[in-house]
Amino acid sequence: MAMAQPLTPLTPPARTPPTPAWLRSSWNPLRITDTRLHPQLLLMAKLVVIGLVLKGYWHTLPDVFAPLLPVMDALPEPWFYRSLKALFAIAATGLMFNRAVRTNCIIIGCVFLAATLSSRVYYRNAKFFVALLFILTGLQERGKEPFLIWWQLALMYFGAGLNKLTEPDWRSGHFFDYYLGALRQSDLYTTLDPLLPQGYLAWTLCWSVITIEFTAAALLLFRRTRPTALWLAASLHAGAAILVADDYGIFLLAVLASYLSCLHWPDPQQAHLHTTRPNHWLHTYTRWLDHDQIFNPHPAPPPTPPTPNTDTDTPHTDDHTTTLTAHYQSHTWHNWRAAGACLLWTPAPYFLAAILLAATHGGPTNAAIVRSAGIITAAILAAAFLHTLHRHLRRPSS
């Protein structure tokens, strides 16, 4: 008779503590969908960090000198500057690698806010804008729309418009005549100005800027009109980039990046990509650069009939032509518009654009890059305008 073996007491499995949220996210800097921030906000923050580093802003953080808050004079001299620099380095690295993204945004924002408060000489509007952008991103609540950033943009354009309106030289047009004509000697301005009645071009430019800033500020407050607001504001910056060829330090990059806050970003695997050719370059592109796996690739085009939201560029049925279709929710795009959707929802093109824009500062190379960026932006805005106009004209009247 077999001896009954004494039962070994069952030890309960060791309970592993849950991994904190800030450790669960991916370390891949090209990923943006894996954190507690909206992907478009994280992308925006990463782009501005790239700009700040490449333009050397973290090297030029100030020590306390003639501070706007006199109490800051009591801060120890080299340590304030060193602390700001160290905090920025740690927070920026953490942000790029998706660690504690909201906390790191607040730290970067506070670094730049403290820097502007610590020195009257250091203060610039662009640095203040960067500080606000990061702080408001860090204060973003989960699952809520980033309305604080939209309101910040509206407030900035309203403030800028109001200040210009109170300046007599802006109302008379003298400002642009002096700035573009005498000071900058803009070749485009000096060519166009003699073709028009005396002072007409400068007056038109001044009042166009004031009108656009007020209009953009008002339209940014409403969901339906927000795309129009962004179109207007981007036109303003594209025009300035072409005419002046200056990015105003980090400002141009930061303000353009902030427009990403208005973009809707799909969840992973929610956008679908179909091509008639399995080795289409977009499949290679998404395989290498779509680290968030936003796109779900398919080998053949979907057998879906055109929907009201389908664009007009319908695919060719010719056997010799590769067709490309992308669809997300109720929207479908074909061919080059489908490729556009792929580029729109992968961070890599944004990183590349930010690096190009921020890699140079001052000098003819920077001017050429800024002007080229202005021309490309103007072309994209013109195409968007024509596309919208075409859709409205095609819409059947009720």
Added chain:
Amino acid sequence: MKLKTTIGLALLAAQLVMMTVARFHPMRYYSWAPFDALHAYTIHASLDGQPLSSEQIYRRYHLTAEGFNPRAIFQVTDTIAYVERVYHTAQQADVTVTYTLNGREQHPWQWPNH
């Protein structure tokens, strides 16, 4: 409303206050006045009757002796006034800032007689 949103709204409200103050005061900090008024300026300073060189002016005020401010000349004059008022109370400096607004006629600003 959560605390985070309240802090964000307070930041926006603070900017509205600064924008209002800027309508009654030459100060333009935190009030969104980017590249709206172009000031070309020159700083002349002397200490106990001895004129300061450009390098000495830069070391004292962290400002170039000849420069350009695209926001408000108040940023320049306010810095000089703060430096003299807070950092160098024992010294008697005479400072003149000559500036133009958008290429128009020159204006002088003086310390300590301003």
